[in-house]
Amino acid sequence: MMAGHENAMAVLKIRYEGDPILRQKATKLPKVDDSVRKLADDMWETMLAADGVGLAAPQIGLARRLIVVHVPAGYDQEDDPEFSFRLANPEIVKAFGQQTGIEGCLSIPGWIGEVSRAEAVTVKALDMDGRQIRIKASGRLAVVLQHEIDHLDGILYTDRMTDLSTLRKVSEEEYEEVAE
Numbered sequence: 001m002m003a004g005h006e007n008a009m010a011v012l013k014i015r016y017e018g019d020p021i022l023r024q025k026a027t028k029l030p031k032v033d034d035s036v037r038k039l040a041d042d043m044w045e046t047m048l049a050a051d052g053v054g055l056a057a058p059q060i061g062l063a064r065r066l067i068v069v070h071v072p073a074g075y076d077q078e079d080d081p082e083f084s085f086r087l088a089n090p091e092i093v094k095a096f097g098q099q100t101g102i103e104g105c106l107s108i109p110g111w112i113g114e115v116s117r118a119e120a121v122t123v124k125a126l127d128m129d130g131r132q133i134r135i136k137a138s139g140r141l142a143v144v145l146q147h148e149i150d151h152l153d154g155i156l157y158t159d160r161m162t163d164l165s166t167l168r169k170v171s172e173e174e175y176e177e178v179a180e
């Protein structure tokens, strides 16, 4: 281990439903610099520590347009690759189709519910080198991207549910499968 290593990642405190920051509209990042990269690293660590598949900056108390996503390999189908993204100012520029699935949120621990989303989306964002990229996503990855981008606009998945009777408290295992 290096002595005096200053870039060690940190696990941040996750904000829960009822915290007003989760209802704020997050502001764009003017640029991707070392402080943004450090924040994304800490969010990444926080997401993994909480066994989540995504995390947005408002969930750690910062109203900035920054998200991290980690969908493990084989999540939807056995041969699906792993998806890992750290995205600044992500924006959905195209959406089509519809899928309905179960979602959970790291800010609403222990609960899951059924939500309808676009089946596929194209997301425009800046990567951690500040380059503009486009991601074409479908299936679970598309759901996670829509869920995280919603967080940047103060929207929680429970706002998107058409049938609140599908909202239920579940075991840790079942929850972690879909927490984002």
Ligand code: ZN
Binding pocket: 104, 105, 106, 107, 147, 151, 180
């Ligand atoms: Zn969430």
